[in-house]
Amino acid sequence: xxxLAAQYPDVYCLSDQPSGVESLQTVGFxxxxxxxxxxxxxPVLPESQVAVIVFTSGSTGEPVAYRKTWGSLxxxxxxxIERLDLRARPGMAVLGTVPPQHSYGLESTVxxxxxxxxxxxxxxxxxxxxxxxxxxxxxxxxxLVTTPVHLRAxxxxxxxxxxxxxxxxxxxxxxxxxxxxxxxxxxxxxYEIYGCTEAGQVATRRTVRSDEWRALPGVKMGSDxxxxxxxxxxxxxxxxxxxxxxLRGRGRFMLHGRTADLVNIAGxxxxxxxxxxxxxxxxxxxxxxxxxxxxxGEAVTRLLAYVVxxxxxxxxxxxxxxxxxxxxxxxxxxxxxxxxxxxETGKL
Numbered sequence: 001x002x003x004l005a006a007q008y009p010d011v012y013c014l015s016d017q018p019s020g021v022e023s024l025q026t027v028g029f030x031x032x033x034x035x036x037x038x039x040x041x042x043p044v045l046p047e048s049q050v051a052v053i054v055f056t057s058g059s060t061g062e063p064v065a066y067r068k069t070w071g072s073l074x075x076x077x078x079x080x081i082e083r084l085d086l087r088a089r090p091g092m093a094v095l096g097t098v099p100p101q102h103s104y105g106l107e108s109t110v111x112x113x114x115x116x117x118x119x120x121x122x123x124x125x126x127x128x129x130x131x132x133x134x135x136x137x138x139x140x141x142x143x144l145v146t147t148p149v150h151l152r153a154x155x156x157x158x159x160x161x162x163x164x165x166x167x168x169x170x171x172x173x174x175x176x177x178x179x180x181x182x183x184x185x186x187x188x189x190x191y192e193i194y195g196c197t198e199a200g201q202v203a204t205r206r207t208v209r210s211d212e213w214r215a216l217p218g219v220k221m222g223s224d225x226x227x228x229x230x231x232x233x234x235x236x237x238x239x240x241x242x243x244x245x246x247l248r249g250r251g252r253f254m255l256h257g258r259t260a261d262l263v264n265i266a267g268x269x270x271x272x273x274x275x276x277x278x279x280x281x282x283x284x285x286x287x288x289x290x291x292x293x294x295x296x297g298e299a300v301t302r303l304l305a306y307v308v309x310x311x312x313x314x315x316x317x318x319x320x321x322x323x324x325x326x327x328x329x330x331x332x333x334x335x336x337x338x339x340x341x342x343x344e345t346g347k348l
Contacts, residue, residue: 002044006041008053046073054103056197057347066198069236076200076234077111080217083204084191086116088166093138095121097131098144101347103197104170108145117144126150126344128157141165144186148172149287149346155181156286164188170195170208173273173344175281178205192253199239203253215251227259242273254261263292265301265328275303278324281316285309287340289348290331306332308339 001021005011007026013021016029045051051070055063060335081087083156096109113300115318121138125131135144143166146154151169154161155178156271167190179190194213195201201214228245244256249333257271272290279288288307314334321330342348 003240004328007033025211032220045070047074054106054197062293064198068200070202072234073107073111074115076107076216076326077217079233080107080112080193080204082243083120083214083216084166084168086112086118086166089141089143089304090117091119092141092143092165093119093121094143095125095131095135095138097124097150098145098147098171098345102171103200104193104195105145107195108193110234128154130161131132132157132159132161135164136162143168144188147346148174148178149342151182152178152280152286155168155185160188161185167191168193171200171347173277174207175277176211177283178322183208184247196239196243198240199235199241202230202235202241203251211254212248212252213255215253219251221245221247221251221253228253240254246249263301263329265303268326268328270329275325275329278321279305281324282309282312282320284312285317287342289340290329299326303331303337306334306335306337306340308337 002023007025012025012027014027014029025142027320047070050067051069052068053065054066054068055062061276094109094113096105098105099111100106100110108143109120112118119306121134124135131262135142142164144164145168150168163187164186167188168188169190174192183190190207191208192205193201194203199218202219203215205213216233219230220232222229228241229238230241230248242259244259246254246256246261247256255337257273260273263270263272276288279285279290286308287304290303290305292301293304304311308315317334
């Protein structure tokens with residue numbers, strides 16, 4: 001907060017709580033008393049108005065700021081609504097487990113609701129029992145906007161899940177096995193969104209039906225020796241994506257993981273995202289991640305893995321992995337842990 005205040009002298013805190021941020025001027029948000037729609041005046045904003053400044057996570061260095069105009073944000077929301085056919089679900093109640101200040105949460109629980117005539121659930125349940133209870137109270141049609149780590153926790157609970165009409169997931173790769181289980185348990189279709197802070201949402205897919213992603217309406221993709229670029233639609237300036245992408249024409253592509261996640265062992269290449277995808281698709285694995293240890297002299301790097309898998313042994317895991325990945329990337333050792341430390345959006 002102090003860094004933001006130094007970087008942006010005009011910043012202030014808008015709060016609906018009695019206390020704000022001590023170091024900032026705090027403006028109290030008035031209590032909403034309700035009233036009919038005729039008393040609500042919807043403000044008109046110019047498309048060029050800078051509406052938000054979003055920051056990259058900073059996991060690969062200092063967080064980088066990206067300005068988003070109101071026009072780009074609304075075009076992004078309408079493209080999402082069109083692709084996901086949400087006009088066919090007017091008034092759908094949306095419950096999100098992802099915070100609204102995350103770019104995915106902003107796009108898919110705030111802007112999508114505003115632009116699509118949907119209803120936003122005001123609470124922020126996080127624990128599986130709370131999510132299950134709050135979702136069950138919502139009228140139909142109803143949707144759950146969530147992340148793979150939250151979805152995995154919900155599905156690990158043996159209690160019956162309330163039926164939904166629509167599921168949306170993002171922030172990390174989702175295995176088709178987990179997607180199929182979610183569709184079966186919630187009796188609803190599940191869609192994934194691919195995007196990044198820099199460009200916003202870029203593409204979608206119905207995970208149980210295809211490995212390919214489809215770019216959102218208006219979004220164009222191209223590649224050169226530096227990587228894959230995206231522009232058009234709601235993406236106002238050309239953005240170089242930080243992922244290894246295989247273009248397949250007509251806005252379709254395969255995603256092979258982060259450029260920074262590429263692993264080269266004994267002349268063979270893959271990505272940590274690819275390895276984590278297969279690790280988490282194994283029956284009995286609740287969560288898991290591959291790690292590249294620090295290089296020890298000239299020795300060939302051996303990957304290791306941290307896994308949450310009660311009831312499984314190292315031998316069983318290795319046997320399952322041999323059927324999915326090249327033997328050069330098998331983790332040695334495998335560390336079994338009770339949980340992996342993830343933040344509220346599921347990042348490790």
